[in-house]
Amino acid sequence: DLFYSFLTREYVNLRNSNVPPAETLAILKNKLSSIFEYGLYSRDSVAHPPRYGDQIEERVTLLIGCVEQVLGFSLPENLVNPLRKHFLALIGYVQRGLIPQLYSSSLILDRCKDEYDNATLLCRKINELLHIQCPATEVVWLCLFLKECRHYRQRIDASPDCGVILIAHGATTATSQAQYVNRVLERELFSAIDMPFEQSVHDTLETLTQMIQTRQYRRLILLVDIGSLIHFGSTISKLFQIDVLLMPNITLTSLLEVGLDLSYETSDLPQLTALLQSKNIPCQLCTPQQENGGKVLVISCITGMGTAEKIKKVLEESFGELMSQDTRMVILDYNEVRSLE
Structure with missing residues (x-):
């Protein structure tokens, strides 16, 4: 469990380096959220995870049911699996006395604090069902987990008629960035077209047009880095008579922003354009009507x-x-x- 393995290791390191308590909490708070997300969504290398004793498995299953009862909805498998692993790891850490007696409400992210009462209720259930003294730090993890479950439930399904394509200079730049963001978002949202040094703009445009034709996109979000690629937006809009949201000078930060907005806000291109512009992210909506003028x-x-x-x-x-x-x-x-x- 990355949450507790990180917490125990990092806390000991910070304490031994004589970092003041207030700074220790600030450092841990900033890192725990990203560690939580990475641990929650990391892929299992084992197709069928090992099972433990029937009694433990039954109690963990009951606990998962308690979590679902608090949330008010059933959890998908990709959230049940990390929850099960976390509870099993929690038992081991508590039995070995490895979890530091560290807790402060300031460790809970502001956006997760409304889950505090639910988290404390679940901690009491953990004490009751697993027969262990649930550490106070478990409240932090449960607040994060409950909020993430609600956030995941609100996710908007991808629209098959709307393509999201990243084009960038370099042999693997676009592919590596698209793969990274897709993994963070837990969905295959971005497609990539790499543009190696020796590849011409014409060949890159040809690859793009073939991809659009094959997938029959009726709308397109086109993300590019620099140079003449910025002209692809108007070209594609005119060629296919479709709306194209062009995002130039793309960065990993803006990739994540548009990915999150598509996942949780809207896939309507005019609305998405306004949303991105409100965040000062450069973008331009190209329409056939504009191009025909x-x-x-x-x-x-x-x-x-x-x-x-x-x-x-x-x-x-x-x-x-x-x-x-x-x-x-x-x-x-x-x-x-x-x-x-």
């Missing part, structure tokens, strides 16, 4: 039409091939530009 680049100069013509020529020679086909350049007299409303 075309774009006009107005060129003017206070020194006269001749200079404006030269500017247009330089832009055409420098960026002509990079401009989308629906973009046109228009030269206007400076006085006309000033009079535009």
